[in-house]
Amino acid sequence: MAETPTKNATLTIDDQSYDLPMYSPTAGPDVLDIRKLYAQAGVFTYDPGFTSTASCDSTITFIDGDKGELLHRGYPIDQLAEKSHYLEVCYLLLYGELPSAAELEKFENTITRHTMLHEQMQYFFRGFRRDAHPMATMVGVVGAMSAFYHDSTDIKDPKQREIASHRLIAKMPTIAAWAYKYSIGQPFVYPRNDLSYAANFLHMCFSVPAEPYHVNPILSRAMDRIFTLHADHEQNASTSTVRLASSSGANPFACIAAGIACLWGPAHGGANQACLEMLKEIGTPDRIPEFIARAKDKNDPFRLMGFGHRVYKNFDPRATVMKQSADEVLDLLGIENNPILATAKELEKQALEDPYFAEKKLFPNVDFYSGIILEAMGFPTSMFTPIFALSRTVGWVSQWKEQLADPQHKIGRPRQLYLGSTARDYTDIETR
Numbered sequence: 407m408a409e410t411p412t413k414n415a416t417l418t419i420d421d422q423s424y425d426l427p428m429y430s431p432t433a434g435p436d437v438l439d440i441r442k443l444y445a446q447a448g449v450f451t452y453d454p455g456f457t458s459t460a461s462c463d464s465t466i467t468f469i470d471g472d473k474g475e476l477l478h479r480g481y482p483i484d485q486l487a488e489k490s491h492y493l494e495v496c497y498l499l500l501y502g503e504l505p506s507a508a509e510l511e512k513f514e515n516t517i518t519r520h521t522m523l524h525e526q527m528q529y530f531f532r533g534f535r536r537d538a539h540p541m542a543t544m545v546g547v548v549g550a551m552s553a554f555y556h557d558s559t560d561i562k563d564p565k566q567r568e569i570a571s572h573r574l575i576a577k578m579p580t581i582a583a584w585a586y587k588y589s590i591g592q593p594f595v596y597p598r599n600d601l602s603y604a605a606n607f608l609h610m611c612f613s614v615p616a617e618p619y620h621v622n623p624i625l626s627r628a629m630d631r632i633f634t635l636h637a638d639h640e641q642n643a644s645t646s647t648v649r650l651a652s653s654s655g656a657n658p659f660a661c662i663a664a665g666i667a668c669l670w671g672p673a674h675g676g677a678n679q680a681c682l683e684m685l686k687e688i689g690t691p692d693r694i695p696e697f698i699a700r701a702k703d704k705n706d707p708f709r710l711m712g713f714g715h716r717v718y719k720n721f722d723p724r725a726t727v728m729k730q731s732a733d734e735v736l737d738l739l740g741i742e743n744n745p746i747l748a749t750a751k752e753l754e755k756q757a758l759e760d761p762y763f764a765e766k767k768l769f770p771n772v773d774f775y776s777g778i779i780l781e782a783m784g785f786p787t788s789m790f791t792p793i794f795a796l797s798r799t800v801g802w803v804s805q806w807k808e809q810l811a812d813p814q815h816k817i818g819r820p821r822q823l824y825l826g827s828t829a830r831d832y833t834d835i836e837t838r
Contacts, residue, residue: 638801712774
């Protein structure tokens with residue numbers, strides 16, 4: 407937060423005026439500081455969904471929804487996705503600057519050598535039912551990490567915070583891959599230190615002991631881009647959940663588990679799964695006009711999943727990069743005969759040509775294309791959100807670290823507009 411206000415606003419209530427300081431960010435709209443409003447005027451503000459409320463100040467990620475702009479520490483997401491790779495973006499989010507070659511080598515080495523899980527955690531996985539959703543497994547296993555890694559739960563110790571950060575980023579691919587392997591009844595595959603972050607994840611998901619598995623570099627690059635494009639997205643629902651859990655002093659593993667639980671919702675991280683399920687409902691390209699008509703019908707609750715975005719009122723800058731990856735993957739795998747993916751490509755074409763979607767600015771978003779890629783790679787829809795959680799872990803961790811270092815840090819406690827009954831006397835059951 408800026409040390410001094412840039413200007414003041416005046417709020418008048420019943421002929422009484424109150425001066426409210428305003429601060430100017432480095433990017434985005436000015437912010438009205440209402441922290442003392444209740445103490446001075448005895449009123450709260452009302453903002454369901456916190457769509458007009460800044461819950462914190464941050465230097466990590468900036469989004470301009472009208473321009474279709476997403477910046478990580480000032481760097482445009484399209485440049486990072488094209489020129490960088492996921493672990494370098496992780497370093498940028500965690501430490502604020504792009505690393506030198508030596509810094510990146512050291513960081514990659516640290517992450518690579520933290521990928522194994524405590525061997526006893528295998529028994530924890532086996533406590534779940536075989537048909538458990540991988541996200542349910544991830545919520546439980548990540549929360550249980552605090553029972554296995556006691557030496558990195560003291561949030562007041564900077565060294566322990568650093569170790570916890572590295573462990574979460576390093577071990578999340580293993581946790582996600584093992585959740586997948588467990589759900590399909592295959593043996594766990596241990597991580598390999600000779601593979602890149604993305605290639606290692608694909609190897610743990612798709613290799614089996616019976617035969618060698620070689621990761622295609624195009625698929626590995628596409629996977630790395632998915633990780634990069636989902637790394638952080640400002641104060642969304644799951645990030646806000648991590649910050650709220652952290653504000654109570656909870657350990658890092660509990661905070662990230664809370665974020666995973668929030669991400670599970672179909673309106674948030676589950677959107678790409680919901681998109682593929684919609685495509686399966688449509689079935690074949692010839693039925694697309696029917697569903698487009700339903701999406702345009704105000705009286706029909708149906709809507710096209712994977713189109714439009716809560717924040718981006720223009721295009722989703724991540725979607726442009728993801729579409730490129732989708733085209734590369736589909737071309738590599740030769741999946742023209744896959745009905746779901748054929749439907750997706752035709753739906754994209756017809757929606758972009760329809761004036762209704764252009765006027766409403768309902769362009770395909772990152773969830774639409776990521777779902778296509780993951781489906782083509784062979785992942786079931788149940789793994790889409792776990793992969794999102796894996797990708798977003800570095801964003802959650804970066805936001806968690808930033809909050810703990812904030813001198814204005816305090817426990818979160820939203821207020822409410824109470825519309826229930828006022829005080830009334832208890833009546834005995836015989837007289838009700």
